[in-house]
Amino acid sequence: MLTATLLTVLSMVLAPDIYAQSKWRKEAVRVDPVVCYASEETGHAAVPPPQEFMNRLKSAPKSSDIVVKYINFPDSAREAFEYAVGIWETLISTSVPIYVEARWERLNSGTLGNCSANGFYVNFDGAPMADTYYPVAIVEKITGKEITGSANPDMTACFNSSVAWYYGTDLKTPGSKYDFISTVLHEIAHGLGITGFFNVNASTQTGYYGYGNKLPSVFDRWVEDFSGSRITNQTLFKNPSSDLYYKLISNQLYSGSPVAFGWNYESRPRLYAPSTYKDGSSIYHLNDISYPYGSVNALMTSSAGRGEAVHTPGPLTSGILADLGWKHLYFNFLPLHDREEIPDALKFATEITSDLGILGNSCFLIYSIDNFESHSDSVALEKGETENGYSAVLDPGTEPVRIRYYFTARDTMNRSFTWPPGSPSGSFSLTLGPDTVKPLILHDPVTFVLSSSGKIDLEAVVTDNLGVDSVFVVFYINGQEQPGLNLLANGDSLYRGKFPLDGYKTGDTLGYVVVAIDIAAGRNISRLPATGYFTVKVEQVFNPVITYFTDFNIPNDDFILSDFSINIEGGFDNAALHSPHPYPSPDTDDTYFNFTTMLRYPVIVVENGKMAWDEVVLVEPGEEGAVFGGDEFWDYVIVEASKDFGMSWLPLQDGYDSGSIPMWKSAYNQRIVGNNSITIGNKDLFVRREILLTENGNFTAGDTLLIRFRLLSDPYAHGWGWAIDNLEIQQNLTSPGMTTLPPSNFLVWPNPVENYVNFSVDIPGDPSDYVVQILDMAGRPLASHSIDQSRGEVIRFDIRHLKAGFYLIHLTEKGKTLFIRKVVKL
Structure with missing residues (x-):
């Protein structure tokens, strides 16, 4: 039986740390970069850096940390780049480093540079606007948590190596050159959020935005027409539609940013929306005519002229970025627990901080006793004793009641914030009076134990709205109930216990039930499973061996299959060891499925002992640059070993996924429906893997190891799974006719x-x-290519001109055939 297990429950596998997984983290999208063009305008303009930066030069602290990875950059350009970075570090604040990849390369003529945010996320924890995509750097600022890290930068900016650049910081850019610092400031602003999803289809004269779910970016949310109507309001402008198309080429679009309006003398930022839509430029720049060459707001216009040095974003760009999330208001609040007794007074205490300060007398507790259907009231939050502390006291009355509540506050720009965001629909709940809510038990059932271990380890995560009194396990032997044994609290909501297999004889049926009781007066009780009990099979381990081989074609009892099976799947010629196809994934945040199988033969490790097998791995690949154990390394497969007969497990090598082999990743991504891959594995995807049993230092020669294969599935996405064949342990590790790696x-x-x-x-x-x-099927050569590199070269054949049918890929060494693979041309 397979059930969900919380992250903490998985600590038993002793793999590297696995970070919390939420649905929003699986729904990141990427967009094409926004382009900055060179204009032919020539002159001299000098707009100095903002005062915040000048203060920093006088030892004022920076408010953010921007870390740059340079690729092919000349030293002269790096110094100017760092100067521009320093300006942004004084204007934006975040506790999470912002990683920028800066590339120096030849771009199209007339292009100064381009930049893209490397990921947008929707409906993340604390998102100010629902159903709105935010660039990763803003998500990290608002959540206070690193999402991608240095391996996957927050933005990638490219700069044209063929442009005549001026790298000086003195604002004396000559009329024959383009100011590099201005361009760097411009491109980073795109990566910080001045970008989005609008586009047009000129042939059908339709405008549109979004990726499948038709949701806009946070910048897109603020775009409005001359009359002030938001063009993402689908009651006014359908998506896609011709109405939207004509708005996008109307030359009359604005950002409705209230901060920009206030900081620019009550004038809306006018956007670049030319009558011919320019992909990569329209909408995501300021209007060149309204903000001409050398003006204080000229940095984010669609093109830059020679001799134009603008070293400040200006009030409009700064204001727009503020409303995208770079100037935010935060609540730090721990929700009140339900309680059975009704107190004389309820105290709600929270901390409130703001990047722009808090407007006086603007902080309130809003509450309702009928789910905001007809009743709503408010209590002012009073300033507390701590610097950022606020509190309100509420009289709950004397009768049982369910109170829904949330907080609201305004910053000094009079912008309103609520907590939770989107309230009252997402408001907190507090129940006062008799409790009838049962504890919630989350547990990954143990399906087997090894007879050699002599015990069974159990874990459960138990939560309750009031609190947990006790958690225990009732065992059954041959259906007869045995005395209950307690699970002891081991951290937040985690309960553990190790129980001896006393009284159990070979052939007996072992079962168990997890029971939890809360602290309510009525002692609410939960039982998992609700009826019957989990059945545990006590498995035998065979005598140790030094070598082992199987091709899985001869039936035997060598493996404790648990979640795997040995059979001939469609697309394969022979039997192999298979995970479930497709393997399921949980649909709840922070839950995981494990699928395992274990070899019954312990293996005595010899010096330089190796293990090899053929495999197909079609499991969800992590994000580009993610590493095993990292935040965005999703599903994986792993081979683990135990030298204490199953009491603890350590990896023989790091876990891996479809991204480890280009062919697998291509196959996985070839057929995606929703979040899942529906590509079916086949024999042509087999790759040979070979590992040294002592490679990572977890084990040494002389150890006796149990070996298991495990597939971990995290929430919201899955694929076909894992197939294993021709397993060899400490034998002659050649496999004629098979791909080797x-x-x-x-x-x-x-x-x-x-x-x-x-x-x-x-x-x-x-x-x-x-x-x-x-070759065609008669062996006649149709195309050939020599090999230039001994490792890693990818050769691409264009076969669009070939008729549908079968063809052969043929590799030769000095005319001798080494490899033939049949391909199907559709």
């Missing part, structure tokens, strides 16, 4: 193919000895 790697993808087929080859020796060809 290492030392040889021959990969072909996608298959079937429509337009282009890729071939990747890792080969020993001189690459000039090798040739790869496409």
Whole structure:
């Protein structure tokens, strides 16, 4: 039986830390970069940096940390880049580092640079606007948590290496050059949020925005027409529609940012919306005519002229960024617990901080006793004894009641914030009076234990609206109830226990039930499972061996299959060890499924002992740059071993996913429906994996190891799964006729193919000895390509001109056939 398990429950596997997983983290989208063009305007303009930056030069502290990774950058450009970074570090505040990848490369003529945020997230914890995508740097600022880290930068900015740049900081840019600092400031502003999802289809004259779910970015939310109507209001402008198209080319679009309006003498920022839509430029710049060359708001216009040095975002850009989330108001509040006794008074205490200060007498507790249907009232929050503390006292009356409540406050720009965001619909709840709510038990059932262990380890996460009194386990042997044994609290909501298998004899049926009791006067009781009990199989372990091999074609009892099976799947010629296909994923935040199988034969490790197998891995790949154990490394497979007969497990090597092999990743992404891959594995995706049993230092020669294969599935996305064949442990590790990794790697993808087929080859020796060809089924060569690199080269064949049918990919060494793979042209 498979059930959900909380993150803390998974601590038993002793894998690297697994970070909390929420649905919003799986729904990130990326957009094309916004482009900054060079204009032919020439002159001299000098707009100095903002006063905040000048104060910093006098030892005032910076309010953020921007970390830059330079790629191919000349030293002269780096110094200017750091100067621009320093300006932004004084204007925006965040507790999380902002990672920028800066690339120096040749771009199209007339282009100064471009930039894109490397991920947008929707409905994250504390999101100010629902159903709105925010760039990752803003998400990290608002949540106070790092989402992607240095391996996956928050933004990527590219700068044209062929432009005549001026790198000086003195605002004396000559009329023959473009000011580099101004361009860096401009591109970083795009990465900070001046970007979004608007686009047009000129041929059908329709405007649109969004990615599948048709949701806008936070910048898009503020875009309005001349009359002040938001163009993302679908009651006025359908998405997609011709009405939206004509708005996007109307030359009369504005940002409705209230902070920009206030900071710019009550004048709305006019956006760049030319009559011909310019992809990568329209909407996400200020209007060039309204904010001409050299003016204080000229930094974010669509093009920059020679000799134009603008070293400040200006009030309009700064104001827009403020309303995107860079000037925020925060509540720090711990919700009140339900209680059975009704107190004389309820005290609600919270901390409130704001980047722009808090407007006096603007903080309130809003509450209702009928779910805000007809009743709503407020109590002013009074300033507390601590610097940021506020509190309100409420008389709850004498009768049982359910109170819904939230907080509201305004900053000095008179912007209103609520907590939770979106209240009253998302407001807190407090119940006073008799409690009838049962405890909630989350538990990953133990399906088997090893007879050699002599005990069973159990864990459960138990929560209750009032509090938990006790958690215990009732065991059953052959259906007969045994005395209950307590699970002891071990951290927040986690309960654990180790129980001996006393009284159990071979052949008996072992079962158990987890029971939780809360502290209510009526002692509400929960039982998991609700009826019957979890059945545990006591499994035997065989005598230790030094070598082992199986091709899974001869039935045997070598594996405790648990969640796996041995069978011949469609697309495979022979039997193999298979995870569930497709494997399921939980649909609840911070829950995980584990699928395991274990070899019954303990293996005695010898010096330099190796293990190898053929495998297909189609499990959800992590984000680009994510590493095992990191925040955005999603599903994975892993091979683990235990030298204490199953009491603890350690990895033989780090877990991996479809992203570890290009062919697998391509196959996984080839057919995505919703969040899931529906690509079905087949024999052509087999890759050989070989590992040294002592490679990572967890084990040494002489250890006796139990070995298991485990697939972890985190929430909201899944794929086909894992197949394993031709398992060899400490034998001759060759597998004739199979792709090997290492030392040889021959990969072909996608298959079937429509337009282009890729071939990747890792080969020993001189690459000039090798040739790869496409042959028809009669063996006639249709195309050939020599090998230039011995490792990692990807060769791409264009087969759009070929008729549908079967073709062969043929690799030769000095004319000798090494490898043939059949591909299907659709």
